[in-house]
Amino acid sequence: MDFRLGDVIDDYCVKCRRLTNHSIVSLIDGAAAKVRCRTCYSDHDYRNEQAPPTKKELAKQKELYNAVLAGVIPGGIPDVVAVPDVVDSAVPVPEVAAEVPAAALDKKKKK
Numbered sequence: 001m002d003f004r005l006g007d008v009i010d011d012y013c014v015k016c017r018r019l020t021n022h023s024i025v026s027l028i029d030g031a032a033a034k035v036r037c038r039t040c041y042s043d044h045d046y047r048n049e050q051a052p053p054t055k056k057e058l059a060k061q062k063e064l065y066n067a068v069l070a071g072v073i074p075g076g077i078p079d080v081v082a083v084p085d086v087v088d089s090a091v092p093v094p095e096v097a098a099e100v101p102a103a104a105l106d107k108k109k110k111k
Helices: 055-072 102-110
Strands: 008-013 018-028 031-037 043-045
Antiparallel strands (some): 008 018, 031 043
């Protein structure tokens, strides 16, 4: 189905927390990209009429993800992951001024 700007479609509104009528605000390749709720007038991405997952569902996904990682990583999941140093010594790092000039502080107090 080809959509046009302003067409009315159903979608889940995050602000209203329910399925409501929405107007299409923007299109990408003929599909709705952004919509505006016709009840509360908030704009958001088109969600294909699907509500976001609940906290209970997210906790279950996290538990399953950690179980998979425990099987892949020997010794379980590390508490702290070491990040290698990737700082290039050829790129100069700008120095940060240690103190704020007194003139700048005076301007802030006057406002």
